[in-house]
Amino acid sequence: MRNADEKAVAVLRGSRRPDAEQEKRFAEFLLRTYGCEIPLTFEEDKMLNGFTLTVGTDVYDWSLKSRLRQFEEKLKALKSGSDSVIPLMKEAVEDFTPSAEAEETGTVLTVGDEIAVVSGLEHAAYGEILLFSSGVKGMVQDLRRNEIGCVLFGDDAEITEGSLVRRSGKTAGIPVGDGFLGRVVDALGTPIDGKGDISAEGYRPIECPAPGIVDRQPVNAPMETGLLAIDSMFPIGRGQRELIIGDRQTGKTAVALDTILNQKGKNVVCIYVAIGQKSSSVAQLVETLKRRGAMDYTIVVNASASDSASLQYIAPYAGCALGEHFMYQGRDVLIVYDDLSKHAIAYRALSLLLERSPGREAYPGDVFYLHSRLLERSAHLSDALGGGSMTALPIVETQAGDVSAYIPTNIISITDGQIFLESDLFFSGQRPAVNVGLSVSRVGGDAQTKAMKKAAGGIRLDLAQYREMEVFTQFSSDLDETTKRQLTYGQSLMRLLRQPQYHPMSQHDQVITLVSALHHVMQDVPLDDMGRFHTELIKYAEENMSDVCRRVDTTGQLSDSDREEILKVAKEFLEKYKAENPQNA
Numbered sequence: 001m002r003n004a005d006e007k008a009v010a011v012l013r014g015s016r017r018p019d020a021e022q023e024k025r026f027a028e029f030l031l032r033t034y035g036c037e038i039p040l041t042f043e044e045d046k047m048l049n050g051f052t053l054t055v056g057t058d059v060y061d062w063s064l065k066s067r068l069r070q071f072e073e074k075l076k077a078l079k080s081g082s083d084s085v086i087p088l089m090k091e092a093v094e095d096f097t098p099s100a101e102a103e104e105t106g107t108v109l110t111v112g113d114e115i116a117v118v119s120g121l122e123h124a125a126y127g128e129i130l131l132f133s134s135g136v137k138g139m140v141q142d143l144r145r146n147e148i149g150c151v152l153f154g155d156d157a158e159i160t161e162g163s164l165v166r167r168s169g170k171t172a173g174i175p176v177g178d179g180f181l182g183r184v185v186d187a188l189g190t191p192i193d194g195k196g197d198i199s200a201e202g203y204r205p206i207e208c209p210a211p212g213i214v215d216r217q218p219v220n221a222p223m224e225t226g227l228l229a230i231d232s233m234f235p236i237g238r239g240q241r242e243l244i245i246g247d248r249q250t251g252k253t254a255v256a257l258d259t260i261l262n263q264k265g266k267n268v269v270c271i272y273v274a275i276g277q278k279s280s281s282v283a284q285l286v287e288t289l290k291r292r293g294a295m296d297y298t299i300v301v302n303a304s305a306s307d308s309a310s311l312q313y314i315a316p317y318a319g320c321a322l323g324e325h326f327m328y329q330g331r332d333v334l335i336v337y338d339d340l341s342k343h344a345i346a347y348r349a350l351s352l353l354l355e356r357s358p359g360r361e362a363y364p365g366d367v368f369y370l371h372s373r374l375l376e377r378s379a380h381l382s383d384a385l386g387g388g389s390m391t392a393l394p395i396v397e398t399q400a401g402d403v404s405a406y407i408p409t410n411i412i413s414i415t416d417g418q419i420f421l422e423s424d425l426f427f428s429g430q431r432p433a434v435n436v437g438l439s440v441s442r443v444g445g446d447a448q449t450k451a452m453k454k455a456a457g458g459i460r461l462d463l464a465q466y467r468e469m470e471v472f473t474q475f476s477s478d479l480d481e482t483t484k485r486q487l488t489y490g491q492s493l494m495r496l497l498r499q500p501q502y503h504p505m506s507q508h509d510q511v512i513t514l515v516s517a518l519h520h521v522m523q524d525v526p527l528d529d530m531g532r533f534h535t536e537l538i539k540y541a542e543e544n545m546s547d548v549c550r551r552v553d554t555t556g557q558l559s560d561s562d563r564e565e566i567l568k569v570a571k572e573f574l575e576k577y578k579a580e581n582p583q584n585a
C-alpha cells in the first residue's frame, strides 16, 4: 500500500472498458486491501491506449499485462475465429487477479511555458509519457544528469512545483484505423469535428523507426497529381517524398489539395496534417474536400496555431503513424505536411524553453533529425511486407524565395525532389506557379507511365530553351521569323500549363494536351483563347476517339498509332476552330 496523500491514477493497459463483472472484482480487491469501499472511475486514455482508473486518493497500477499477453498469444494461435473468442475473453476475466506493482515516481522541480523539469525518474526514457498528478501528460524531451525536461500536453497551471510525477513506461501513441477516414482529429487522435467518438482498430506509437533498406522496393508506380505542370515534368511516384516549396501565398496548399482531389476512386488514403495554421483555413479546406467528395478517403490532423507548441511538434508524427497503419496493410497512402517550417518553429520554441543551446537561426542542433526521421518513414514497402506505400508531400515556406535558408536546404536534401513555386509567376497569372528550372523529381521518372513519358518527351528542354530565349530577346524589337515562332511556341506551352484550381486532369487529358502542344498544333491559337481551345479540344477528342482515351487511362501505354490518331484529331479540331473563328485564323 502506498502513501495515502498521493493522488490516485492508474492505467489498465491495453484493455477495453472493464465490464460490470470486472469492475466488481476491482471493488472487491479494494475492499480487501483497504477495508472500506472506494469509488472507482474509468476514463479512456487515447494517448496511452488504455483506461485510466482513478481510485480515491491513492496510486495503483493495475496490471492485466501478463493475462493479456497470454490471451493475445492464444488469439494469435486461433487466428481469431470470432466464435471461439468469446469463451476466451470470459476466461481472461475469470482468471484475472489484480496486483499492485512498484513504480517510479518523481517530483516537479519547475513548471511553466508548457515545460516541466522533473527530478527523481532515473529510468525514464526519451519520448516516454509521464503522468502528472493533475492528470496532465507530458513527454520526456531532455535527459540531463539529475533531471528531466518534459513538454506538456495540457494546462500547466494545474501542475505545481513539488507535485508527483509517474512514469507510464510507454511512448506517446495514437489510435488508428479505418474509422478515422473522413474525420478531423487533433494531434492526439481525438476527434474535433463534433461527429462523436471514433472506434479505433489499433494503436501505433507516434515515433517509429523507418523501414530499412531490405524492407523497401524502388518507387515504380505513379502518384498522379492531376496537374499537367507536375505530372509531365516532375512526376511523383508512390513512396516518394516530394517537397512543395515557395513563398507565402504561392499556391502550395493548392497543389497538395489538388493532388488529394485527384486520388478520388484510386484507392489511396490521404492524410492532411495542418501544423500551426489558422483553424478557419483548415475548416475551409475540410469544407472543400467534403464538397468535392474527397473527405471519404481523407483524414485531417490539425494542430492549429492556437494549440500548444508540443501538440504542433507531435502532429506530423501522429499523422505519419496513422498513415503507417494503412501502409503496413498494403495500401497506398498520400500524406501532406502543411507546413514543416511552422513545425520547425514550434520545435525551436520548445528547445529554447528546454534551455538547449541555439544553433543556426536559433534552431537546435538536431533540427535536421527532426525532419529526416519523419520523412524517412515514407516508403514503398517490399512485396514481402505487403507492397504498400506512403508518399509524402511536405510543404515548406520560404522568405523572399530564399531556398538556401536553413530549414529549406535541410528538407531539400532529405526529399527526393522539389516543386518550386514562384511568387512572380503566381502574380503574372501562371498558376500553378511551378518554376521549371528549379523544380526537380529525382525518382519519379521511373514511376511515370509509358504514355506520359512518350507524350511529355522534350517539354522540359523546349521550356528551358524558351526561357533562355525570352531573356535574350526581352529588349530587342526586330526578331527573325524562327526566333519569333520559337517564342510563341514557348508562350503557348506556358499558357497550357496554367490550370485552374480543383480541376485535376485525367491521364488521357494530359496526354492529348501534350501530344498536340509539342507538335505545335496549338501554336497559332491566340494566347487569350488558349483555355477555351484546350477545353473544347479535349471534349472533341473524347467524343471522337474514346477508345484511345480509354486505352491510355487503363494501360498507361501510348502506341505510335494512337499518337498519330491524337495528332490527326487535334489537327482536325484546329481546322474546325479556324473555320469557326476566322478572326483568330
Ligand SMILES: Nc1ncnc2c1ncn2[C@@H]1O[C@H](COP(=O)(O)OP(=O)(O)OP(=O)(O)O)[C@@H](O)[C@H]1O
Pocket: 246, 247, 248, 249, 250, 251, 252, 253, 254, 255, 397, 431, 432, 499, 500, 501
Ligand atoms: N491554380 C490556381 N488557380 C487559381 N488560383 C489559385 C491556384 N492555386 C492557388 N490559387 C489561389 O491562390 C491563393 C493562395 O493559395 P494557397 O493558399 O494554396 O497558397 P499557400 O502558398 O499555401 O499559402 P500560405 O502561404 O498561406 O500557406 C488561394 O486563394 C488560392 O485559391
